Amino acid sequence: MSILNNKFNTKHDTAPFSQIKNEDYLPAFQAAIASAKKEVDSIIANPEKPNFKNTIEAMAYSGATLDRISSLFFNLHSAETNDELQKIAQEVSPLLSEFGNDIRLNEKLFARVKAVYDQKKTLDLTAEQITLLDKQYKSFSRNGANLSEDKKNQLREIDKELSKISLEFGENVLSETHAFQLHITDAKDLSGLPEGTIEAAKELAASLEKEGWVFTLDYPSYIPFVTYADNRELRKKMAIAFGAKGFGNNEYDNQKIVLRIAQLRFERAQLLGYNSHAHFVLEERMAESPEKVNRFLNDLLEKAKPAATKEFAQLAAFAKKTDGIEQLEKWDGAYYSEKLKQELFNLDDEKLKPYFKLENVLNGAFTVAQRLFGLHFTEVTGIDKYHADVKTYEVNDADGKLVAIFYADFFPRKGKRNGAWMTSFKSQFVENGTNERPHISIVCNFTKPTETKPSLLTFNEVTTLFHEFGHALHGMLADTTYPSLSGTSVYWDFVELPSQVLENWCYEPEALALFAHHYETGAIIPIEYIQKIKESASFQEGIATMRQLSFGLLDMAWHGQDPNGITDLKAFETEQFANTALYPDVKENAMSTSFSHIFQGGYSSGYYSYKWAEVLDADAFEYFQEQGIFNTEVAAKFREHILSKGGTEHPMVLYKRFRGQEPQPDALLKRAGLL
Structure with a gap:
């Protein structure tokens, strides 16, 4: 029996990472699947008439060991993978998808669930129990329980293939990211780059036993390069490599995989009686339907497009005036935006970074959580x-x-x-009177400290840290009975509310005063910098909104219709981007082939939810602003009705309880300067 299948004999039941070996995983999964099946069999074999406790609740607590092993394994597969883990993932994923189908397509189990569901109106259930019952029933009906045997088998095959190829998609993107290096040996090619970026590139080159400097497609290397490097040809080289991931007609090509994923998802939806994958997904979202999502996206587009077009014209004129650039290309965008921002606001990341030492920013997030929710964070070594x-x-x-x-x-x-991203190693839930507390993790890719400098964050990275920490608070403050409704287990277009709302504190002088101190002198960030951060927050917001909307519309195009007529991925994409494109197309690049959010993560038919949640977060933060950003009464309501409740009730019900009304989009448009 693997260490993974036993109760961990550790402090707070934390994962014993150092004792787990790669070869433990496969047998642990196999044993956990077998024992989860036994638990299900005993629910089915129960001679008592099906009721909420012996069927719905029993299922809610079954398979706990398997869930725990899965979360440990797949979290490491994202944060600390190697060839061996990738191989195990390819073996394990079909087993899990097969097991999932064994449960969802089990007629006897479904008969018990349906028996309880059919008497829902006569049962005396709490709101959380009603949600659990609905979710359990839908997990069957939405996954083929009402299908004939041959169609059930078809569904199994689709799910098996999907789980394998979406893993393959992600592994190809990772391989392409690692395959590219820009090796610079002439110091003049470093012109414009921040010294921290140069130092990191030098250290990377040395670690690879190369002379000079090495830049990669990892964000902390790529983003500063395309933002600051004066050498336009090298920016072009980096940007084209970045945009060509999975689109190189090589062993890591994702074109066929993308088409296949879209086709399989469509087939699956049709099999279950839905018009498209998006119709299937959105039934369980606040947005409810593809029509509503497209209306929402196009509505915003109409409001953002005039601003975006104006901003782009301003940027193009600036690039022409500055360097005689006749045609602004994608590899020019970040570079000239940064220069224009400096000219307009005299504010650049290099000026701000000394005030955002990683440890200080993290402690700032902790202090905000303490002032709002009374939480205390203590670093521990055990x-x-x-x-x-x-x-x-x-x-x-x-x-x-x-x-x-x-x-x-x-x-x-x-x-x-x-x-x-934020993730969890153990969910919160209550069982046998014990409130099991969650183990929550955030994973980022910030610039490493070097020999001479600590890790100094760009302002964008500061908001990223607060964003992920907002998700973490949603997980940490969970207070529900059942693990499947706990923490971030909410409708997908609601999950970004706690993360996005927390970013707002990064723009408030009162909050910045807590952590934005110069790493050498300890001096607090000057008030004029704070004013400029606030003023520049809506700089090129039109362009940024168009970009987000273009991704949301591309996602809906892949998933809101029959994709079988699509033979040329690039041509399809170009057509979808026609209404949102500002830059000329780059023939070597495609978006979909590395669009991991929708082809590997859980965002298919859900990318719009970033913008959807922005409407919620702007509206929610307006409430904090009216009462004071550290107002403990508003914070207590936010904690009680949003953070602690997880997915126990419909999100709009929870939101209205917190806010007293439905969210108003005007708050977002006002904040973005689009009104």
Whole structure:
């Protein structure tokens, strides 16, 4: 029996990472699947008439070991992978998808669930129990329980293939990211780059036993390069490589995989009686239907497009005046935007970074959480971790009671995917009178400290940290009975509210005063910098909104219709971008082939939710602003009705309880300067 299948004999039941070997995973998964099946069999074999407790609740607590192993394994697969783990993932994913289907397509189990569901109106259930019952029933009906046997088998095959190829998609993107290096040996090609970026590139080159400097497609290397490098040809080289991931007609090409994923999702939706994958997905979202999402996106587009067109014309004129650029290209955007921003606001990241030392920003997030929700974060060393870079914390409430365990993993490395995310190693739930507290983690890719400098964040990275920390608070403050409704287990277009609302504190002088101190002198960030941060917050907001909307519309195009007529991925994409494109197309590039959010993550038919949640967050933060950004009464309402409730009730019900009304889009348009 693997260590993974037993109760962990560790502090706070934390994962014993250092004791787990790669070869433990496969047998652990197999054993956990077998025992989860036994639990299900005993629910089915129960001679008593099906009721909420012996069927719905019993299912809610079944498979706990399998869930735990899955979360440990797949979190490491994202944050600390290697060839061996990738191979295991390819073996394990079909097993899990097969097991999921064994449950969802089990007629006897569904008969019991349906028997309880059919008497829903006569049962005396809490709001959370009603939600659990609805979710359990839908997890069957939306996954083929009402299908004939041959169609059930068809569904199994689709799910098996989907789980394998979406993994393959992600592995190809990772391989392409690692395959490219820009090796510079002439110092004049570094012109314009910040010294921290140059130093990191030098250290990377040395670690690869190369002379000079090496730049990669990892965000902390790529973003500063295309933003600051004066050498236009090299910016072009980097940008084209970045945009060509999965589109190189090589062994890592994702074109066929994207078409296949879209086709399989469509087939699956049709099999279940839905018009398209988007119709299937959106039934369980606040937005409800593709028509509503497209209306929402196009509505915003109409409001943002005039601003975006004006901003783009201003940027093009600036590039022409500055360097005689006749045609603004994609590799010019970040570079000239940064220069124009400096000219308009005299504010650049290099000026701001000394005030945003990573440790100070993290402590700032902790202080904000303490002032709003009474939480205390204490770094602890007695908790096992999966990499030396990871930091571990105990989170306690004002009375010293344990609220959560918090892991923070901040720096890029081989085997860690790009971007930033929040995840959990253990959910919160209540069983046998014990409130099991969650183990929550945030994973980012910030610039590593060098020999001469600590990790100094760009302002964008500061908001990223607060964003992920907002998700983390949603997980940490969870207070529900059932694990499947806890924390961030909410409708997908609601999940970004806690994360996006927390970003607002990064723009407030009162909050910045808590953590924005110069790393050498300790001086607080000058008030004029804060004013400029606020003023520049809506700089090129039209362009940024158009970009987000273009991704949302592309997602809906892949998933809101029959994709079988699409033979040329690039031509299809170009057509979808026609209404939102500002820059000329780059023939070597495609978006979909590395659009991991929708082809590997859970955002298919859901990318719009970033903008949807922005409407919620602007409206929610307006409430804080009216009462004071550290107002404990508003914070208590936010905690009680949003953060602690997870997915126990419909999000609009929860939101209205907090806010007293439905969200108003005007707050967002006002904040973005689009009104």
